[in-house]
Amino acid sequence: MQEFIVGKSHRETLVIPETSYAVSHEHAKITILDDGAWVVESLSNTNPLFVQQPDGQLVQVGRKRITPDTILVLGANNSAGFRFYARNVLGQQSDPLKFKQEFLALQSELETLQADERAFKKKSKIWDKVRMFGSGLALVLAFAIAPLFVEDIPAGATPEQELQLTKSNSQKEMNATRVMMVCVPIGLSILVGIVLGDRDRFAERRKRLRCPNPQCNARLGDDDIAQGRCPRCRSHI
Numbered sequence: 001m002q003e004f005i006v007g008k009s010h011r012e013t014l015v016i017p018e019t020s021y022a023v024s025h026e027h028a029k030i031t032i033l034d035d036g037a038w039v040v041e042s043l044s045n046t047n048p049l050f051v052q053q054p055d056g057q058l059v060q061v062g063r064k065r066i067t068p069d070t071i072l073v074l075g076a077n078n079s080a081g082f083r084f085y086a087r088n089v090l091g092q093q094s095d096p097l098k099f100k101q102e103f104l105a106l107q108s109e110l111e112t113l114q115a116d117e118r119a120f121k122k123k124s125k126i127w128d129k130v131r132m133f134g135s136g137l138a139l140v141l142a143f144a145i146a147p148l149f150v151e152d153i154p155a156g157a158t159p160e161q162e163l164q165l166t167k168s169n170s171q172k173e174m175n176a177t178r179v180m181m182v183c184v185p186i187g188l189s190i191l192v193g194i195v196l197g198d199r200d201r202f203a204e205r206r207k208r209l210r211c212p213n214p215q216c217n218a219r220l221g222d223d224d225i226a227q228g229r230c231p232r233c234r235s236h237i
């Protein structure tokens with residue numbers, strides 16, 4: 001049987017940064033039984049111990065059977081806590097910078113994002129055509145409907161009245177044309193904007209793609225994710 005105490009006072013097992021204030025001095029015990037089974041046990045009354053489930057959910061535990069590949073979280077799942085593979089307690093045989101499961105999750109997230117971006121591009125091409133066609137149609141209609149706004153000149157009109165009416169008619173025609181030529185394209189642009197949604201949301205989603213090492217958390221580029229490595233802390237798939 002082998003026992004490993006994990007915590008800030010046990011740097012011989014795992015080096016936990018002093019700044020991880022959600023980690024206790026003696027936080028957890030990992031036992032490897034003679035039959036090869038692994039068990040983790042919480043030693044802290046103040047800070048929780050979590051076990052990550054295969055679906056990524058964290059479950060708080062007191063004592064639990066685990067495997068060497070189980071991901072454990074001490075205290076909190078952020079830079080205040082500490083996250084590691086159970087096998088990391090074995091020292092040099094283990095690799096604390098290995099984040100296979102997390103990188104695989106990042107890769108599938110990136111793939112979804114890229115697929116959504118492609119779909120958005122395709123959709124916006126179609127809607128751009130709708131907008132251009134609609135605006136062109138409005139231009140034609142503008143001239144077609146303008147005469148509907150004119151008043152007929154009465155038979156007995158004086159030359160002054162005739163001049164006045166002609167003037168106001170051309171003003172009305174111009175206004176109708178303007179409204180069609182300006183309002184329709186603006187209206188269509190707003191409509192297309194609503195249908196397509198915000199382009200910026202892709203940038204927002206990309207910002208959330210970060211290094212899985214909680215001590216690093218750097219933003220990762222598409223290439224870094226595809227290759228499964230962080231250029232800053234060298235964590236890898």
Ligand SMILES: [Zn+2]
Pocket residue numbers: 211212213216217218230231232233234235
């Ligand atoms: Zn990193």
